[in-house]
Amino acid sequence: MKKIAIFASGNGSNAENIIRYFQSRNLNAEVVLVVSNRTDARVLQRAASFGVHSRVITREMLRDQKAVMSLMRQYEIDFIVLAGFLLMVPSFLVAHYNHRMLNIHPSLLPKFGGKGMYGDNVHKAVVAAGETETGITIHFVSEQYDEGDILFQASTPVETADTPEDVARKIHELEQLHFPRVIADALLSC
Numbered sequence: 001m002k003k004i005a006i007f008a009s010g011n012g013s014n015a016e017n018i019i020r021y022f023q024s025r026n027l028n029a030e031v032v033l034v035v036s037n038r039t040d041a042r043v044l045q046r047a048a049s050f051g052v053h054s055r056v057i058t059r060e061m062l063r064d065q066k067a068v069m070s071l072m073r074q075y076e077i078d079f080i081v082l083a084g085f086l087l088m089v090p091s092f093l094v095a096h097y098n099h100r101m102l103n104i105h106p107s108l109l110p111k112f113g114g115k116g117m118y119g120d121n122v123h124k125a126v127v128a129a130g131e132t133e134t135g136i137t138i139h140f141v142s143e144q145y146d147e148g149d150i151l152f153q154a155s156t157p158v159e160t161a162d163t164p165e166d167v168a169r170k171i172h173e174l175e176q177l178h179f180p181r182v183i184a185d186a187l188l189s190c
C-alpha cells in the first residue's frame with residue numbers, strides 16, 4: 001500500500017477530492033496524512049471528516065529536517081502531493097521525494113508561475129493579460145518553484161467577459177476532474 005501525504009494551506013477542495021478518490025477505489029494507495037501550515041485552514045476539518053490524520057507545521061518547523069523527516073517516517077510516506085500549499089518546500093524534502101512529489105498550479109506553466117503567483121492572484125493576472133485560454137499544470141516539484149518536469153496540462157477557454165471568479169470556477173472544475181487520476185498514474189510508476 002502506497003502512502004500519500006497532502007500538503008495544503010487553505011480551503012482543501014483538492015485535498016478532499018483526492019482523499020475521496022483513493023478511499024473509494026482499490027488502487028493500493030491511500031492518503032494517510034494532511035499537513036498544513038495554518039491552524040485555521042479548512043483542509044484540516046475536511047481531513048478529519050474523512051478520518052485522515054493531520055498536522056500543523058509552522059514555517060520554522062518545515063525547515064527542521066529531523067522533525068519533518070521523522071513525521072514522514074512515522075506515517076511511512078511514499079509520495080507527497082502539494083494541493084494549494086503556499087510555503088516553499090525545503091530542499092531536503094524535495095531531494096528525498098525526487099519524482100515522488102507533485103504540485104498543481106492553476107495556470108498553463110511556464111505562464112503565470114513563480115513568486116506570488118498562487119490562487120486568485122493567478123486568475124486576476126490571466127484576465128488582466130487578456131489571455132484567451134488558461135488551464136492547470138501538474139508537475140513534479142524541483143528546487144526551482146513551478147519549474148519541475150510537467151506531467152499533465154489541461155486548458156480551458158477564457159472569454160472576454162470572464163472575471164477572475166469565472167476563471168477560478170473553470171480551473172476548479174479542471175482540477176477536480178484530473179488531479180486525482182494524474183496522482184494515481186504517477187504513483188504507479190514510482
Ligand code: GAR
Pocket residue numbers: 008009010011012013014015083084085104105106117118119122171175
Ligand atoms: C488550487 O487552485 C491550486 O491550483 C492552487 O491553489 C488552489 C488551492 O485550492 N495552487 C497554487 O496556486 C500553487 N501555486 P484548494 O485549497 O481548494 O484545493
